[in-house]
Amino acid sequence: MPAPTLPSENPAAAVASVSGYAIEFDKVAIAFDENVVLDGVSFQLPHGETKALFGVAGSGKSTLLKLAMGLLRPDSGRIFVLGEEVTRMSEQELFELRRRVGIVFQESALFDSLKVYENVAFRLMEERISAEEVERRVREALRFVELEETYDMFPSELSGGMRRRVAIARAIITEPEVLLYDSPTGGLDPVTSNTIVELIVKQRDVYKTSALMVTHRLQDAFTMATHQFDKATNRMVVLPKGQRGDVPMSFLILRDGKVIFDGDARDLATSRDEYIREYIS
Amino acid sequence: MVAGRNASGMASELGSMVVTEQIDAMRALGTDPTKKLVTPRVGATAFMLFFLTIIADLLGLIGGFGVAHLLFGLDTQQYWTSVWQVLVFRDVFTGLIKPVLFGFIIATIGCYYGMSTRGGTQGVGRSTTQAVVAASVLILITDFFVTKLIFAIFGYR
Structure with missing residues (x-):
């Protein structure tokens, strides 16, 4: 397709930050109560x-x-994203x-009280971008994930796959690095x-x-x-x-x-x- | 009544957003959920409870008139004149300052328990119950101290 x-x-x-790595984990550890989840994880992206x-x-x-x-x-260790030390x-x-940075959550995490276009446009609306520009970019992003027809729908009206694609549209609309x-x-x-x-x-x-x-x-x-x-x-x-x-x-x-x-x-x-x-x- | 209705509503709504990662999504989209979700709820509840109290007081007076007129045959003018005569500034002030404080307490407690929800749908139920109990108890305690303070300022009648 x-x-x-x-x-x-x-x-x-997308490659504006040329030095270092996009993401770097340095001996990162985290535990929830007694349960150690990550123990000294290091890698570079x-x-x-x-x-x-x-x-x-x-x-x-x-x-x-x-x-x-x-x-x-994290409980210990350092994390760098686009050259910035997130942990500090x-x-x-x-x-x-x-x-x-854009993120697509496991269960999409769409705002269920907002329509699809409001979900996708959320970040743009927070940045007070003009309504015409927002609509143009939302339609582009929805076209990218082949869901332009869902523009006026609520997340509850979409299937799991459609919700996931709307979440991708929401993540990429600002062209994250x-x-x-x-x-x-x-x-x-x-x-x-x-x-x-x-x-x-x-x-x-x-x-x-x-x-x-x-x-x-x-x-x-x-x-x-x-x-x-x-x-x-x-x-x-x-x-x-x-x-x-x-x-x-x-x-x-x-x-x-x-x-x-x-x-x-x-x-x-x-x-x-x-x-x-x-x-x- | 408002504590039961609003604190539980806010705790469950925000709690559901926490367990479905909508709050994390909001933070990930560069928006502060406290500014976006908590501040408007606290402001709106305090603001609207003030006006809700005015409406409730007015309905109370009309209800009182209905009972006095229909059951005891009290004259209309006599009722409203005596109402006007016994009403003093302190009553109005006390009656309208408390709803603002109570509105602040109800919304703050509801939002706090909602935003601190942990543990899926079971956690949402727990937060909702805790919010209603905490808001109700805090309102009773606040009511006691605010009444004492107002009496200390304006004196006993």
């Missing part, structure tokens, strides 16, 4: 790369995204940084999942957006590692044999609060670690 276009394709804006995060349920994947967004504070910033300073996806394809049918994977690949290859993607679906991440977005045909195409994995895509696996794998698709496929082999089989 060809993905629709956003008119202002400006990869330069280079600019323009998409990193898929794996781990069994409760391994701290969603917590990791919330830490990156500054929605949670006040909530007010974080509001500014969050304007450059970093995107965080929390199980964007979880619980969706294969066709809808594929549409969402294609949207994520397009964000990676066309807009050069750096992304962290939590997922349980290994096949989605492997699809992203073996495909690239073709601007000419406006769709995702499979890479030729031998070039598969030559896209800015990496994998990270968490186990018992620690990183047990951080590498690309080839490293993952050739890993000799028993747990990893069992995980990907």
